Amino acid sequence: MSEDFMLDTDDIERRMDGAISSLKTEFASLRTGRASASMLEPVMVDAYGQRTPINQVGTVNVPEPRMVTINVWDKGxxxxxxxxxxxxxxxxxxxxxxxxxxxxxxxxxxxRRRELSKVAGQYAEHARVSIRNIRRDGMDQIKKAKADGLSEDDQKLWEGEVQEITDRYIKGIDDQLATKQAEIMQV
Known part of the structure; x- marks a missing residue:
């Protein structure tokens, strides 16, 4: 059985992609001094008895670089x-x-720019923690396979593979954070 062990690296990468996607959504909600429709995504409206995203109660437009308009469909x-x-x-x-x-x-x-930069750093740290948790899950699978008879060489090979994927995603998070912080601090 141990010879047939195959770690599902595609699943690990898919889950890490989810963490990156979540980070991008959080970064998009940070205001950078320029108008963006995505900055309103986290805002929920109490409409029709439930919490509803703004883009589901009206049309969000960005007619000018420093102006967002919302054309609310229901006057009430x-x-x-x-x-x-x-x-x-x-x-x-x-x-x-x-x-x-x-x-x-x-x-x-x-x-305010410094505050937003710190918030971006917190978002990035949450994403890093998610990536590390996914890494830990992968490492746990490898350890379980080791207990089931996986050779030590194969264990090291798989651990190296998981670590390489993790390092790649952490670097991606760091790069995105640097870009976002530069965007926030730009006057």
């Missing part, structure tokens, strides 16, 4: 959308114009 939800944005912690003050909510994106000051 305009106040709830405005409240959700105010309470989201994005630091944006919505302006109402009928069913259209305008979100002027203010310049980020140095202090």
């Amino acid at each position: 939800l305009v106040g709830k959308v405005e409240k959700a944005i105010r309470e989201s912690g994005l630091g944006i003050n919505p302006q109402l114009n009928g069913t259209i909510i305008m979100l002027p994106i203010p310049e980020l000051n140095e202090e």
Whole structure:
């Protein structure tokens, strides 16, 4: 049985890709001083008795580099959308114009840039922890196979493979973090 041991590296990479995808989503929600529709993705509105993403209650547009508009489809939800944005912690003050909510994106000051940079670092660390947990799962599978008779050479080979995949993904996270922090700190 031990000779037939095959670690599912595709599964490990798929799970690590999921962690990277989650990191990209979190990074997209960070405000960098430029308007982006994705910055509203984490904002949920109490609509129709449940928490609903903003893009499901209206059309989100970016007509200018420092302006996001939301054309709310249901006039009764305009106040709830405005409240959700105010309470989201994005630091944006919505302006109402009928069913259209305008979100002027203010310049980020140095202090806010540093805070956002730290938040980006926290997001990256969460992703690194996820990657390490996936690595640990792979290593546990190898140890279990070793207990079932996997040779020590094969064990080292598989452990090296898992470590190489892990290192590649951690480097990817570090590169993305550096890019995001540079984007945040750019004036």
